[in-house]
Amino acid sequence: MGFVMNKEDFSKTIEKLSQDYRLYAPVVKKGEGRCLDEDIVRYDFIKDADEIELELKSDYSFKEILLPLSETLFYFTENETKVADRDLSDVLVFLRSCDLHGLQRLDDMYLRNGREKDFFYNRIREHVHFVLIGCTHSYKDCFCVSMGANKIDDGYVFSIEQSNDGFKSEIKDDAFASYFVGQAENVAVSYVTENETKVNVPDHVPLSIYKLDMWREYDVRCIGCGRCTLVCPTCTCFTMQDTFYDAKGKVGERRRVNASCMIDGYTNVAGGGSYRQPKGERMRFKVLHKVNDFKARFGYNMCTGCGRCDAVCPEYISFSTLINKLDAEIKKEAE
Ligand code: SF4
Ligand code: SF4
Incomplete structure (x- = not known):
């Protein structure tokens, strides 16, 4: 119909x-x-x-x-909270x-x-x-x-x-x-059956891939701006921010705010630690989450191939090219 x-x-x-x-x-x-x-x-x-x-x-x-x-989740006073x-x-x-x-x-x-x-x-x-x-x-x-x-x-x-x-x-x-x-009238929805860009997603990513030189290129090329994750329909990371209305920090609101694994500060932990400083390591984390780690949890890949991250990157880093590089490296290792 x-x-x-x-x-x-x-x-x-x-x-x-x-x-x-x-x-x-x-x-x-x-x-x-x-x-x-x-x-x-x-x-x-x-x-x-x-x-x-x-x-x-x-x-x-x-x-x-x-x-x-940015979403206010709740307001708090010393003894009470109220959902926003x-x-x-x-x-x-x-x-x-x-x-x-x-x-x-x-x-x-x-x-x-x-x-x-x-x-x-x-x-x-x-x-x-x-x-x-x-x-x-x-x-x-x-x-x-x-x-x-x-x-x-x-x-x-x-x-x-x-x-x-x-x-x-x-x-x-x-x-x-x-x-x-x-x-x-009877109507059928149009959909595409072929894209100019094609990727080969590896079925299995061996642990050795974490140490590969291919990630080093992105230490230099990626500037850690996070645009690729902000446009992505499947990136969901957030951080929490407390905003205080008084000097003693007893009254205020808690907000959930978008975050990105590509941006400085994402891995900061209590005590001053911070992880994945080189941008290539952040890139590895992002790529493997999209085409390996999420699949291990939910049974299918996270990336949908919308291509927005390719279009938005100021450094012309192509995610589809990265997936194909990863696949080629895995096949080379297996030879
Ligand atoms: S192509 Fe994949 S990783 Fe890039 S924005 Fe779209 S869903 Fe996200
Ligand atoms: S948009 Fe490009 S330069 Fe910016 S973080 Fe993503 S890959 Fe790096």
Whole structure:
């Protein structure tokens, strides 16, 4: 079941949806890119169909809706704590197949990674629903096909994509059909079957790989800016910050703030210790987490092949090239 819509139908559909849901979608931010004359595509709340960017690939992922850059968890006084209030109205997030696969990684880490679900993640997650943006073609740097994230059959309430002069949607959850204005038709979601960039992910990473010279190149090339992890839909590290309202530190709030294994200070411990200082060691940690360690825990690889980290790195370090290098080194060792 689905709908085919002209521009006006699509605008009315979005208008009806926005009466019941907050809509969070990729938006072109004019002049907000790296240079003054560069645009950037990142997520924001929208009200109007014209604001949704369905054609360009987003530079940042959707994850901030579930994992805000800085989130106050609770307030404290000497004897009491109070959980911070939060806007828990229902949200519809527009995202592509690779990011919907990324959501599975976030859910595994925050909901199925211990005895308890993460309370703060879960209370938002319960109010978030997903709209799948169909991919009519592959984009620069994508390697989703190699990572098996190019296609998804569930986890979304309806799909949306541009088609000819209009739009088409497949309805997955019948409860959403009443929002649609347009012509009812059977619709299939588009997905890519081939990317220009391909990676060979090693099945098994031997311990000897930790000592390889290949990581030393990144001691020099990587500047530890952390951009690659901030754009990644599957990076979830955070740190805690206490902000005190009084000089004695007895009243204040605790915040959960995004962190990155690539940035200075991430490994600082009590007593002044700090680990993985060389950037190459941080790179090794990140790469092996994405294509080995996470798999050992959850049975599938963390990286979805969205390619955002390749596009954003100021030092032109390519993650897909790194995976292929790792695979080649492992094969060389085995010979
Ligand atoms: S590691 Fe890079 S390609 Fe893989 S999911 Fe993260 S940003 Fe995308
Ligand atoms: S974006 Fe590039 S330079 Fe910055 S931390 Fe990541 S790999 Fe290093």
